Amino acid sequence: MKHFLLLLFLTLLAPTLQAQAPISDATIAAFYDRLPVVQTPRYQLERGLQRQLIRSDFSTADLAGLQLKGRQLVRVDLVYTAFHRDPKFNQRQLNLDRLRNLADRLPNLLTNDALTWNLVEQAGCRTPETCQDYFHGFVLYFEPYYTAIDNSVEAVRLSAALSLRTAKLATARKARTRRGVPVPCGYPLSQYKLKDLTRRVKRSYACPSKQPQTITFRATVSRRGQLESVRITDTLAACPEALAQSLRESLSFATGFRVGKEQFGFEVTGRVQLPLRRHGLTLTGYLLPDSIIRKYRIQLNVKNCTARRLRPGEPADSADLPNPDADIVTKVLARHPDWDKKVIVADVTGSMSPYTLDLLTWLQLSLQQQRRTFVFFNDGDDAPDDKKRIGSTGGLYAIRTARFDSLQLRLLDAMRHGGGGDAPENDGEAVREALRRAPDAREIILLADNHTFPRDFRLLLNLPVPLRIILCGASNYVNPRYLILGRRPGITLHTLAGDLPDLHDLPEGTTINILRVQYLVTATGLKPVKLL
Incomplete structure (x- = not known):
C-alpha cells in the first residue's frame, strides 16, 4: 500500500482529561489504552500538511527547535515496529514512556480536543537490521494559523484564480453554437x-x-x-x-x-x-x-x-458546462442531483481556500436565476481564541441571492475579516444561522475542513432537516470525530471518493470500508481493524 493513515477514535462525549503536573501514570495509561492498534507494512508520511518528525530517542534539546508560532498542531502519529527479538519485551510500556516523555515537554498535549491521534504499528520488517531503517517515534502534523491578514492574501489569490477559470468558461461558452429549437x-x-x-x-x-x-x-x-x-x-x-x-x-x-x-x-x-x-x-x-x-x-x-x-443527440448548453478544474465540491454536488441545493454553509478560513475556489466555480455554472441562501463563516472575525464562545463566536456572513457577483463579494468579505485562528471552527453556529434565515430549508449543505472538528458540534445535533457534510481534505482519511457525528440520524458524510450516507443504520458486527481502512461496527462506534 502506497499510503496509509490509521483513523483513531476519541469519543466525543468522553470527559476531557485534566492537565496535571506531573501527569500521572494512570492518566497516561488511560489515554493510551483508548487507542486501537492497527498495522501497516511501513509508515508513509501524509502529504498536504506541514510535519515534523520526533524520533523515539528525542530529548528536550530536540524539541527546542519546534516552532509552533504561526501554525497549530492538528495531528500526532505514534509510530513503532511490531518486531522484537526478546519475547519478554513490553511494547506497551515503551510506548507509554515515549508518550510521557513527549507530554511532559509539550503542555496540554493530552487535553487538546482539536488533535487527532494515530497509533501506527509497522509490520513490514522481520530482523533487527531491516527494522533499523524504519521510523520510530512521533510525527507531528501542523496547519498554518491563519489571521485576517493571511486570509486577505488568500482572498486576493482566490480572486485571481477565479478570473482565470472565468476566462476558461467564457471561451467554452463562446465556442458553443446556438443549439436547439x-x-x-x-x-x-x-x-x-x-x-x-x-x-x-x-x-x-x-x-x-x-x-x-x-x-x-x-x-x-x-x-x-x-x-x-x-x-x-x-x-x-x-x-x-x-x-x-x-x-x-x-x-x-x-x-x-x-x-x-x-x-x-x-x-x-x-x-x-x-x-x-x-x-x-x-x-x-x-x-x-x-x-x-x-x-x-x-x-x-x-x-x-x-x-x-435540444434536438436528439445535441450536447447540453452552458447549464451543463463542466468545471475545468473540478474538485470535491463540484464532484459531490454533481453526483447528487437529488439534493435541494438552496442553502449552503461554507467554512472560508485560510485552509479552505482551494475548496472555496471550487465552490465559486460550481456556483458560476449552476446559479442561473434561482436565489440561494449562503452563510460563510470565518470563526469569529479574528477574535482571540480564548474569547470564542459556543453559539456566539461570530464571523458569519449571510446572503440570499441569485447573483454570482453579489455572493462572491460577500464571501471575499468574510475571508478578509478573519482567518480562523485556532483549529476548531464554529460550523454549528453557522448552520443554525442558515436555518434562521431559511426556515423553509429542506436540507443544509455544509463545507467543512476534515482536518479539524467544530468546537460547537452539539449545535449540529437534532436539526430539523438533513445535514450533508462535504469533508474537504479527506483524501486519505476521515476525521474520526466526523465518523462519530455521521452515526447520528439525519447527518451524512461525503468525500471525494464516495458517500457515507447511512452510518447510523449499520448493525453491530458488520464491517465497512472507508477510504483505505476497514472498520468493525461496535456498540461505541467504528473500530479500525484492517488496512486495505
Missing part, C-alpha cells in the same frame, strides 16, 4: 390586474397594527393555476396568518407556467406594502423546478422568458 414560453396569466388584486387583499385583510411595513411572501401554484399554499417569508410581519389567508383568498391564476404545449406548476414571490394603497401589492418573480429549467434551457427575464428544446 425555440419553444414558446410564457409567464402565468393572473385572473386579476394588480390594482384589482390589491383591492381584494385590502378588503379581506384586517390587522390592528398600522405600522408601515413591506412584507414578502411566496405562493405555490399548480400547473392548472390553482393556488396551493401561501407562506409569509418576512419573520417580523404583523399579523402574518391574517395576511396569508387574505392572499390565499385573493391570488388566482388562469394558467400554469406555459412552456411549449405544456403547463407546469410554479412558485410566485411578491411583496405587500402596508398600509395597502393602489400599488401596494407586487409580484416579484416566478420560479420553476431546476429539472424544467434544464430541460427547456429556460431564461427568466424581467418581462418574459425564453426557452429552447
Whole structure:
C-alpha cells in the first residue's frame, strides 16, 4: 500500500482529561489504552500538511527547535515496529514512556480536543537490521494559523484564480453554437390586474397594527393555476396568518407556467406594502423546478422568458458546462442531483481556500436565476481564541441571492475579516444561522475542513432537516470525530471518493470500508481493524 493513515477514535462525549503536573501514570495509561492498534507494512508520511518528525530517542534539546508560532498542531502519529527479538519485551510500556516523555515537554498535549491521534504499528520488517531503517517515534502534523491578514492574501489569490477559470468558461461558452429549437414560453396569466388584486387583499385583510411595513411572501401554484399554499417569508410581519389567508383568498391564476404545449406548476414571490394603497401589492418573480429549467434551457427575464428544446443527440448548453478544474465540491454536488441545493454553509478560513475556489466555480455554472441562501463563516472575525464562545463566536456572513457577483463579494468579505485562528471552527453556529434565515430549508449543505472538528458540534445535533457534510481534505482519511457525528440520524458524510450516507443504520458486527481502512461496527462506534 502506497499510503496509509490509521483513523483513531476519541469519543466525543468522553470527559476531557485534566492537565496535571506531573501527569500521572494512570492518566497516561488511560489515554493510551483508548487507542486501537492497527498495522501497516511501513509508515508513509501524509502529504498536504506541514510535519515534523520526533524520533523515539528525542530529548528536550530536540524539541527546542519546534516552532509552533504561526501554525497549530492538528495531528500526532505514534509510530513503532511490531518486531522484537526478546519475547519478554513490553511494547506497551515503551510506548507509554515515549508518550510521557513527549507530554511532559509539550503542555496540554493530552487535553487538546482539536488533535487527532494515530497509533501506527509497522509490520513490514522481520530482523533487527531491516527494522533499523524504519521510523520510530512521533510525527507531528501542523496547519498554518491563519489571521485576517493571511486570509486577505488568500482572498486576493482566490480572486485571481477565479478570473482565470472565468476566462476558461467564457471561451467554452463562446465556442458553443446556438443549439436547439425555440419553444414558446410564457409567464402565468393572473385572473386579476394588480390594482384589482390589491383591492381584494385590502378588503379581506384586517390587522390592528398600522405600522408601515413591506412584507414578502411566496405562493405555490399548480400547473392548472390553482393556488396551493401561501407562506409569509418576512419573520417580523404583523399579523402574518391574517395576511396569508387574505392572499390565499385573493391570488388566482388562469394558467400554469406555459412552456411549449405544456403547463407546469410554479412558485410566485411578491411583496405587500402596508398600509395597502393602489400599488401596494407586487409580484416579484416566478420560479420553476431546476429539472424544467434544464430541460427547456429556460431564461427568466424581467418581462418574459425564453426557452429552447435540444434536438436528439445535441450536447447540453452552458447549464451543463463542466468545471475545468473540478474538485470535491463540484464532484459531490454533481453526483447528487437529488439534493435541494438552496442553502449552503461554507467554512472560508485560510485552509479552505482551494475548496472555496471550487465552490465559486460550481456556483458560476449552476446559479442561473434561482436565489440561494449562503452563510460563510470565518470563526469569529479574528477574535482571540480564548474569547470564542459556543453559539456566539461570530464571523458569519449571510446572503440570499441569485447573483454570482453579489455572493462572491460577500464571501471575499468574510475571508478578509478573519482567518480562523485556532483549529476548531464554529460550523454549528453557522448552520443554525442558515436555518434562521431559511426556515423553509429542506436540507443544509455544509463545507467543512476534515482536518479539524467544530468546537460547537452539539449545535449540529437534532436539526430539523438533513445535514450533508462535504469533508474537504479527506483524501486519505476521515476525521474520526466526523465518523462519530455521521452515526447520528439525519447527518451524512461525503468525500471525494464516495458517500457515507447511512452510518447510523449499520448493525453491530458488520464491517465497512472507508477510504483505505476497514472498520468493525461496535456498540461505541467504528473500530479500525484492517488496512486495505
